[in-house]
Amino acid sequence: MAKILVTGGLGFIGSHTVVELINAGYEPVIVDNLSNSNPKILDQLGKIIGRKPAFYKLDLCSQADITELHDKEPELAGIIHFAASKAVGESVKEPLKYYQNNFFSLINLLEAYKGKKLNFVFSSSCTVYGQPDELPVTEKAPIKTATSPYGNTKQVSEEILRDVVASGSSNKIISLRYFNPVGAHSSALIGELPIGVPQNLVPFITQTAIGKRQKLTVFGDDYNTPDGSNVRDYIHVVDLAKAHVAALKYMESGVDFGGYDVFNIGTGRGSSVLEVIHAFEKTTGVKLNYEIGPRRGGDVEQVWGDVTKAAGQLHWKTELDVDAMMLTAWNWEKYIKDNPL
Numbered sequence: 504m505a506k507i508l509v510t511g512g513l514g515f516i517g518s519h520t521v522v523e524l525i526n527a528g529y530e531p532v533i534v535d536n537l538s539n540s541n542p543k544i545l546d547q548l549g550k551i552i553g554r555k556p557a558f559y560k561l562d563l564c565s566q567a568d569i570t571e572l573h574d575k576e577p578e579l580a581g582i583i584h585f586a587a588s589k590a591v592g593e594s595v596k597e598p599l600k601y602y603q604n605n606f607f608s609l610i611n612l613l614e615a616y617k618g619k620k621l622n623f624v625f626s627s628s629c630t631v632y633g634q635p636d637e638l639p640v641t642e643k644a645p646i647k648t649a650t651s652p653y654g655n656t657k658q659v660s661e662e663i664l665r666d667v668v669a670s671g672s673s674n675k676i677i678s679l680r681y682f683n684p685v686g687a688h689s690s691a692l693i694g695e696l697p698i699g700v701p702q703n704l705v706p707f708i709t710q711t712a713i714g715k716r717q718k719l720t721v722f723g724d725d726y727n728t729p730d731g732s733n734v735r736d737y738i739h740v741v742d743l744a745k746a747h748v749a750a751l752k753y754m755e756s757g758v759d760f761g762g763y764d765v766f767n768i769g770t771g772r773g774s775s776v777l778e779v780i781h782a783f784e785k786t787t788g789v790k791l792n793y794e795i796g797p798r799r800g801g802d803v804e805q806v807w808g809d810v811t812k813a814a815g816q817l818h819w820k821t822e823l824d825v826d827a828m829m830l831t832a833w834n835w836e837k838y839i840k841d842n843p844l
């Protein structure tokens with residue numbers, strides 16, 4: 504079985520990708536420093552897949568840890584690199600933490616496996632587009648000046664990867680630009696597990712509904728959108744996880760794509776914050792305590808992706824809708840209430 508290193512494999516998207524790698528016949532090897540994840544997710548993964556996947560608690564920013572990793576896992580078919588800091592607001596307050604963590608880990612990983620022929624998938628983000636001039640946004644849209652250090656790390660990381668391939672690297676590399684991943688695995692055994700107060704919409708919704716938070720605030724209803732609230736392209740995390748498998752298969756197929764490419768990974772449809780709230784209430788039958796508040800600084804008004812490139816080349820498309828996203832996120836929230844991790 505082809506071994507795929509999954510950095511940040513105990514995180515939200517990483518853990519779901521581990522399951523889809525197993526389903527596709529790969530052997531995932533997880534690396535995580537547990538800075539923003541819970542070690543019990545390893546047990547949860549074991550419950551889904553029937554055995555615990557290989558796991559190393561290592562920090563990719565540490566040269567000693569990277570050497571240890573390479574000694575233990577010299578032969579890999581691929582790497583999926585999720586491990587990174589990802590909170591926009593925190594990145595504005597602590598830019599050096601973001602530049603250190605997100606760049607050092609990427610560079611160390613590339614350096615360690617530089618002579619190998621392997622397929623590398625990088626977690627990028629639609630944040631690289633800022634507020635696009637045209638919607639849906641395509642991969643050809645101009646990259647605007649980043650609005651946060653977090654966004655800047657994604658832009659510059661993509662440039663680093665492009666340069667590495669242009670230098671004649673033996674690695675093939677694909678950056679996946681995710682839109683807004685939400686939802687949870689249908690088993691309700693894994694899902695999003697924010698530490699502290701959630702910054703993202705859907706965990707805030709489910710935590711409010713379960714009673715952990717008193718009230719959800721909708722950050723603005725005076726935008727130039729149909730109902731005045733921000734519009735995003737929410738994508739089910741299981742669909743997103745499958746996109747990583749599709750990217751690996753694409754690189755394995757031997758198709759000549761120049762060694763580096765980027766793909767939008769979303770549903771191609773936008774939903775407003777109020778639509779998401781109403782979908783949650785409808786699918787779960789739970790009334791949500793929410794109020795309209797002021798805008799949140801730095802939010803783009805609306806963005807959703809053109810995903811025809813991924814459909815055409817990766818032969819991948821989403822299968823799950825916003826209702827499924829809400830229902831699975833809610834089932835997970837209920838699970839962790841009854842089974843605290």
Ligand code: UD1
Binds near residue numbers: 628683707734735
């Ligand atoms: C942003 C980035 C995304 C990045 C992510 C990391 C863009 C377009 N997206 O996602 O690439 O990976 O941060 O965290 O830059 N909202 C509320 N109330 C809340 C929480 C959120 O109304 O309590 C609203 C926000 O204003 C926004 C929407 O919900 O309109 C989604 O917010 P969030 O889940 O934080 O994701 P983005 O900010 O879109």
